[in-house]
Amino acid sequence: MNPRHKVDGQPAFVLHAYPYSETSLIVDVFSRDFGRVALLARGARRPRSALRGVLLAFQPLEVGWAGRGEVLTLMKAEWRGGQPLLAGKALFCGYYLNELLMHLLPREDAHARLFSVYAETLRRFAAGAQEADLRCFERALLQELGYGLMLDTDADGVMVEGNAHYGYEIERGPVRLAGPGDSLLAVSGRTLLDLAREDFSDPRSLAEAKQLMRTLIGHYTGGRPLASRRIFRELQEL
Numbered sequence: 001m002n003p004r005h006k007v008d009g010q011p012a013f014v015l016h017a018y019p020y021s022e023t024s025l026i027v028d029v030f031s032r033d034f035g036r037v038a039l040l041a042r043g044a045r046r047p048r049s050a051l052r053g054v055l056l057a058f059q060p061l062e063v064g065w066a067g068r069g070e071v072l073t074l075m076k077a078e079w080r081g082g083q084p085l086l087a088g089k090a091l092f093c094g095y096y097l098n099e100l101l102m103h104l105l106p107r108e109d110a111h112a113r114l115f116s117v118y119a120e121t122l123r124r125f126a127a128g129a130q131e132a133d134l135r136c137f138e139r140a141l142l143q144e145l146g147y148g149l150m151l152d153t154d155a156d157g158v159m160v161e162g163n164a165h166y167g168y169e170i171e172r173g174p175v176r177l178a179g180p181g182d183s184l185l186a187v188s189g190r191t192l193l194d195l196a197r198e199d200f201s202d203p204r205s206l207a208e209a210k211q212l213m214r215t216l217i218g219h220y221t222g223g224r225p226l227a228s229r230r231i232f233r234e235l236q237e238l
Contacts, residue, residue, distance in 0.1 A: 005072065007034065008064040011080070013118065014057045015098045019045065026071060027055055029063060030101055030118065035109040039065050039074040054079055058086050058094045058122050070107070083122060090129035094122060096228040097137060103221050104145060114144040131210065132200040138213045139195065147220060150174060151196035164189040168212060170219055184215045 012031040020026045025041040044051040051074075054061065060080040067073040086094045097118065105111070117140045124133045142148060150173030153159055154166065158176075166174040168185040174192055187208045194205035195212075 005068060006064075006066040007031075008075070010034065010063050010065075011115070012037075012061050012063045013059070013122075014055050014061065015101055016057075017041075017055060025051075025055065027074065028102060029061075030105070030115065031063070031110075032112055032115045033110055035111055036101065036105045036107045037065070038071045038107065039063070040067075040071050041074045041077075044074075051077055057098060058091075058125075059083055060119065084126040086122070086125055088129075090125040092228055092231065093125050093129045093134060095231075096134070096226065097121065099226050099228045100138070100141060100217065103224060103226075104141065111144045114140060131206060132198070135195070135200060135206070135209050135213055136198050138217060139198075142216065142220070145220075147216070149195070149216075151192045160189045160192050162188070162190040162193055166192060168216075170216065184211055187212055 010031045010033060012029040014027055015030050015036065016028040017025045020040065023043050023045045025044040027039045027041050027044075029037055029039060031037055041051055041055060043049050044055060046052075054077045060083050061077050062080050063077045064075040065072040066075050101118070105114075117137060121133050121137045124130065139149060151160065154174040154176055155169060155172040156176075160166070160174060165177045165180050166187055166189060167177050167181050167183060168174050168187060170185075174187070174189075177186070180186065180188075188204070190202065191205040191208040191212070194200060194202060195209050200206040200209065
């Protein structure tokens with residue numbers, strides 16, 4: 001960003017917020033045209049602050065900021081409406097998306113297409129969280145970050161066959177196997193093709209795609225555990 005920077009009327013979503021001093025917050029937002037930006041929300045923790053009811057996760061906002069450096073100053077934030085509140089499983093799925101963006105999306109790296117996919121995924125969550133929506137978002141995120149999956153062809157450039165078996169090598173792509181594999185990156189050709197066209201009507205494809213994407217996400221996050229997964233798993237056990 002420029003040493004002195006001012007932005008107004010920027011569509012954004014809150015990804016994460018934490019206290020700063022007794023009355024303020026540092027807010028990480030995902031903006032359409034500037035990517036992930038850290039903003040200082042002065043006085044946002046005061047009881048009568050107009051920002052208290054606005055800076056909510058998963059709600060479409062229009063924000064403005066100014067300043068210079070890594071943390072800019074939030075000048076305004078307005079709710080744009082049109083997004084129901086998330087609850088239950090959908091809420092945890094939303095936190096998972098936000099955690100992925102916080103871990104993988106560099107600051108001030110614009111991804112307008114990913115912003116649109118994120119907004120649409122939240123709308124789908126509000127209508128009923130589906131694992132297929134998570135897989136589609138994960139794929140879009142990796143694609144936007146330059147880690148796009150090879151799905152239609154294998155590592156040798158040969159078209160993937162639905163009835164064949166493959167091992168997915170992270171730096172190369174699918175490698176054909178003589179039979180079913182037993183590693184975390186073993187998938188059927190059908191799963192690869194279904195993932196390419198985002199068709200998860202086959203339960204096997206959905207299950208294998210989940211394991212594949214989880215392993216890939218773990219690789220690109222450096223094996224860092226995700227709190228949203230742990231919390232959701234613990235609640236399911238309870």
